[in-house]
Amino acid sequence: MITLKHLSKVYRTTEVETAALRDINLEVAVGEFVAVMGPSGCGKSTFLNIVGMLDNPSGGEYWFGTQNVAGYSESQLSELRKNTIGFVFQSFNLIDELNVAENVELALLYHKGISAGERKTRVRAALERMKIAHRARHMPQQLSGGQQQRVAIARAVVAAPKLILADEPTGNLDSANGEEVMQLLTELNGDGTTVVMVTHSHSHAEYAHRIVNFLDGAIVTENVRQLL
Ligand SMILES: Nc1ncnc2c1ncn2[C@@H]1O[C@H](COP(=O)(O)OP(=O)(O)O)[C@@H](O)[C@H]1O
Numbered sequence: 001m002i003t004l005k006h007l008s009k010v011y012r013t014t015e016v017e018t019a020a021l022r023d024i025n026l027e028v029a030v031g032e033f034v035a036v037m038g039p040s041g042c043g044k045s046t047f048l049n050i051v052g053m054l055d056n057p058s059g060g061e062y063w064f065g066t067q068n069v070a071g072y073s074e075s076q077l078s079e080l081r082k083n084t085i086g087f088v089f090q091s092f093n094l095i096d097e098l099n100v101a102e103n104v105e106l107a108l109l110y111h112k113g114i115s116a117g118e119r120k121t122r123v124r125a126a127l128e129r130m131k132i133a134h135r136a137r138h139m140p141q142q143l144s145g146g147q148q149q150r151v152a153i154a155r156a157v158v159a160a161p162k163l164i165l166a167d168e169p170t171g172n173l174d175s176a177n178g179e180e181v182m183q184l185l186t187e188l189n190g191d192g193t194t195v196v197m198v199t200h201s202h203s204h205a206e207y208a209h210r211i212v213n214f215l216d217g218a219i220v221t222e223n224v225r226q227l228l
C-alpha cells in the first residue's frame with residue numbers, strides 16, 4: 001500500500017533548520033498493523049503527517065499504491081486523502097460546538113454525492129460500531145476522554161478509509177479506556193483496514209504486527225512480531 005524511499009523532511013525557519021526525517025525507507029502492506037515508537041521529537045508525528053498527506057516531504061519518494069504522491073499539490077493530496085485515510089489524534093480533535101453525530105457527519109460533508117439520508121445512516125452505523133450511539137446528541141465536553149476518542153474513531157472510519165493513522169491515540173486515556181481503543185483499532189484492522197499507529201506504550205505496540213523504532217528522524221530497528 002505504502003512505499004517510502006529515501007524520504008526526508010527538513011523544517012526551515014529563519015534561525016534554524018531541523019532535519020525531522022532522514023532517509024526513511026519503509027513499506028506497509030495492505031492489511032498490516034504497524035506501530036511507530038521512539039522518543040519525543042524523533043519525527044513520529046512528522047512521519048505520520050506525511051504518510052497522511054497532510055504535509056509534503058522535502059525529498060524522496062512516497063508511493064501510495066501505484067502513485068508517487070511526493071510531488072502532489074495540496075489539492076491533489078486532499079482529494080486522495082479524503083477517499084483513503086482516516087485520522088485519530090491524541091487530543092481527539094472534536095469540534096466543541098458540534099454534537100457527537102454532527103462531528104462524525106462532518107467527515108462525510110467533503111464527499112460529494114452522498115445524500116443527507118445516506119449520511120445519517122452511515123453516521124449511525126459508525127457510532128454503533130464504536131458503541132457510542134447512545135451519546136449521539138451529546139456535546140463532546142459532556143463525554144469522558146474514552147468516549148470522545150470513540151467518537152473520533154467513528155469520525156475516522158465513517159467514510160470507510162483503507163488506512164487509519166493514529167498519533168498516540170491512547171496518550172490521554174487511562175489504561176481501561178486505552179485498552180478499549182486498542183481493541184477497536186484491532187477490530188478495524190481485522191476487517192481489512194491498514195493501521196499505522198504512533199505510541200509510547202510498549203503494551204499497546206504489542207497489538208501491532210510490526211514495531212518500527214525511530215531515533216533522531218531515522219528508522220533504527222524494525223521488529224516483526226511472531227504471528228500465530
Ligand atoms: N512545523 C514545524 N516547524 C519546525 N520544526 C518542527 C515542526 N514540526 C516539528 N518540528 C521539529 O521536527 C522534529 C520532529 O518533531 P515531531 O515529528 O513532532 O516529533 P515526535 O512526534 O516524534 O515527537 C522536532 O525537532 C520538532 O521540533
Ligand SMILES: [Mg+2]
Binds near residue numbers: 046
Ligand atoms: Mg508527536
